[in-house]
Amino acid sequence: MTPVQAACIPLFLDHCDVAADAVTGSGKTLAFVVPLLELLLRTPLPSPTSVGAIVLSPTRELAQQTYDVVKTFLQHGVDLSACLITGAHDVQVDVNQLKEGCNVIVATPGRLLDLLNKSGSLMKSVKHLEMLVLDEADRLLDMGFEQAITQIFTFLPKQRRTGLFSATQTNEVQALARAGLRNPVQVAVKVEHRQEGAGSVQQATPSTLINTYLFLSAEEKFNQLVAFLRLMRQQQAKAIVYMATCACVNYFVSLLENMPGLRRAKILALHSKVSSKARTSVFSTFCNTEGAILVSTDIAARGLDVPDVAWVLQYDPPQDPDAYVHRCGRTARLGRQGRAVLFLQPHEDTYIDFLNVRNIPIEEQEPFEGAEDLLPRCRDLAAKDRDIYEKGKLAFVTFIRSYKEHKCNYIFQFKKLDLAALARGFALLHLPRMPELRSLQNSRAFEQSKIDQASIRFRDKQREKQRQQNMKRRAEEREKALAEGPSEKERERSKRSKKNEAWSKQKQAKERKDKRRAKAEAKERAEIHALLKENNVGDDGHDVDDLAQEARLMRRLKQGKITQAEYDRLVGDDL
Numbered sequence: 001m002t003p004v005q006a007a008c009i010p011l012f013l014d015h016c017d018v019a020a021d022a023v024t025g026s027g028k029t030l031a032f033v034v035p036l037l038e039l040l041l042r043t044p045l046p047s048p049t050s051v052g053a054i055v056l057s058p059t060r061e062l063a064q065q066t067y068d069v070v071k072t073f074l075q076h077g078v079d080l081s082a083c084l085i086t087g088a089h090d091v092q093v094d095v096n097q098l099k100e101g102c103n104v105i106v107a108t109p110g111r112l113l114d115l116l117n118k119s120g121s122l123m124k125s126v127k128h129l130e131m132l133v134l135d136e137a138d139r140l141l142d143m144g145f146e147q148a149i150t151q152i153f154t155f156l157p158k159q160r161r162t163g164l165f166s167a168t169q170t171n172e173v174q175a176l177a178r179a180g181l182r183n184p185v186q187v188a189v190k191v192e193h194r195q196e197g198a199g200s201v202q203q204a205t206p207s208t209l210i211n212t213y214l215f216l217s218a219e220e221k222f223n224q225l226v227a228f229l230r231l232m233r234q235q236q237a238k239a240i241v242y243m244a245t246c247a248c249v250n251y252f253v254s255l256l257e258n259m260p261g262l263r264r265a266k267i268l269a270l271h272s273k274v275s276s277k278a279r280t281s282v283f284s285t286f287c288n289t290e291g292a293i294l295v296s297t298d299i300a301a302r303g304l305d306v307p308d309v310a311w312v313l314q315y316d317p318p319q320d321p322d323a324y325v326h327r328c329g330r331t332a333r334l335g336r337q338g339r340a341v342l343f344l345q346p347h348e349d350t351y352i353d354f355l356n357v358r359n360i361p362i363e364e365q366e367p368f369e370g371a372e373d374l375l376p377r378c379r380d381l382a383a384k385d386r387d388i389y390e391k392g393k394l395a396f397v398t399f400i401r402s403y404k405e406h407k408c409n410y411i412f413q414f415k416k417l418d419l420a421a422l423a424r425g426f427a428l429l430h431l432p433r434m435p436e437l438r439s440l441q442n443s444r445a446f447e448q449s450k451i452d453q454a455s456i457r458f459r460d461k462q463r464e465k466q467r468q469q470n471m472k473r474r475a476e477e478r479e480k481a482l483a484e485g486p487s488e489k490e491r492e493r494s495k496r497s498k499k500n501e502a503w504s505k506q507k508q509a510k511e512r513k514d515k516r517r518a519k520a521e522a523k524e525r526a527e528i529h530a531l532l533k534e535n536n537v538g539d540d541g542h543d544v545d546d547l548a549q550e551a552r553l554m555r556r557l558k559q560g561k562i563t564q565a566e567y568d569r570l571v572g573d574d575l
């Protein structure tokens with residue numbers, strides 16, 4: 001048994017409520033699954049359809065993982081039934097499952113609350129609940145599930161055991177513990193590490209983790225990533241690479257697949273815009289393929305348990321400060337050795353102090369050997385395939401947006417970003433027209449490629465044919481509009497402006513200048529808006545944090561801005 005299990009299991013069996021806080025990979029899942037099953041076996045439920053235990057997880061992936069652990073016991077002789085209730089399928093599927101009887105429910109809060117509100121029989125079945133578990137409690141709260149959870153409490157009997165599990169403790173988690181737990185026993189399994197001159201101090205990451213950082217300019221990052229991945233190939237080691245946005249994952253994976261030494265590597269992309277079904281398949285390929293590389297957003301930061309991940313590389317530091325510990329926690333699980341490395345730009349150096357204050361020991365490391373300048377090759381790929389060219393622009397735009405919205409913006413200061421170096425580091429041929437980049441458009445700091453962007457073709461023949469047809473249609477529309485001359489409205493406008501001729505040339509010049517600027521700004525906005533819209537990224541930058549989208553949708557549902565059906569569809573398909 002692991003320490004957290006040794007502490008929690010007897011407490012639950014003694015009918016105590018437990019609030020547990022233990023590092024990633026310390027075996028928290030079994031610390032609640034074992035006593036939960038044991039309690040249900042000891043106290044037979046009044047009917048085969050009674051629900052004896054509920055586990056609430058923040059995401060579908062985590063719920064699925066916990067459900068799989070429960071299932072393993074059921075397949076080996078534990079005579080209970082279990083079901084998984086998430087937004088992954090139609091509500092009716094869940095209703096049918098529940099009718100057949102579920103002694104253990106593993107669920108995400110939104111869907112469970114919905115079913116409790118709709119189904120009188122489920123409301124009755126939970127009246128004899130023995131145990132409730134809130135897993136990854138801090139994330140449940142971050143995602144805006146607090147209200148849903150407190151509403152779920154109202155359906156459950158007060159005489160129950162409640163467990164609250166988290167690898168990061170916050171004031172909000174403590175408030176939730178006060179609301180849902182009765183005199184909980186606090187279990188904190190801490191890791192100590194020896195620090196020169198300070199004796200032993202507590203740390204928030206596993207003791208078997210070697211945690212390092214590397215200062216790199218924006219232009220060095222991709223080359224170092226390739227050097228790192230070649231090393232992983234040599235060692236046949238499994239690794240996870242974290243990036244800031246979905247679009248960054250898509251773009252850099254397209255580049256990596258074409259880099260020398262990596263063409264035969266198994267590089268998988270995972271983020272919220274990958275469909276639910278494809279996400280399951282990506283995850284299972286990653287688990288079952290030796291030396292596979294997962295490039296992901298924070299969607300894969302928490303709770304996911306892949307025992308043989310040897311390295312975690314944080315290509316971009318996380319938006320959410322707590323995510324750092326969870327990302328690292330995908331390696332060095334349950335006493336195994338693991339390594340985590342963080343790429344930082346030199347101006348982001350205070351992040352190291354920030355980590356130290358949070359009891360996260362970290363050391364500087366040497367750059368990976370064998371790095372070469374691959375950015376010209378990347379630009380060449382973009383020039384030969386419009387798909388890569390467009391992915392690059394989108395990735396860059398979303399990265400800038402995510403950087404501007406950084407939760408630790410006193411460390412990650414937008415004004416300190418070297419945007420020209422960043423654009424070079426993204427191997428862009430042209431700068432997207434963004435207000436943030438206006439001063440760079442004609443600057444020598446970023447040399448725009450001479451290649452005409454309209455001439456860059458899709459490698460995929462079908463897509464290219466479609467693009468040509470669209471261009472032709474737009475040109476015809478323009479010609480037609482020209483031939484028809486100005487519209488009635490335009491003629492009116494021009495007449496009016498002649499009548500009100502400006503009283504001085506100076507004023508006219510200023511007006512012309514303002515008009516030009518407004519036109520340029522409107523064009524920039526329209527271009528960025530079109531780029532984001534085409535790629536299903538909201539203007540509010542919701543590409544930035546995948547999981548926040550579910551929380552945002554939940555809030556909109558609560559405010560009555562979307563219906564339950566819309567919520568289900570959006571969460572089901574898009575997240």
Ligand SMILES: Nc1ncnc2c1ncn2[C@@H]1O[C@H](COP(=O)(O)OP(=O)(O)OP(=O)(O)O)[C@@H](O)[C@H]1O
Nearest residue numbers: 001002024025026027028029030167303305329334
């Ligand atoms: N007593 C045990 N003996 C052997 N293996 C165990 C034991 N308990 C847990 N494990 C294994 O350790 C791994 C990590 O466990 P688990 O996923 O529960 O960690 P966790 O603390 O929930 O991590 P995280 O905070 O990242 O979610 C799993 O692969 C699990 O099967």
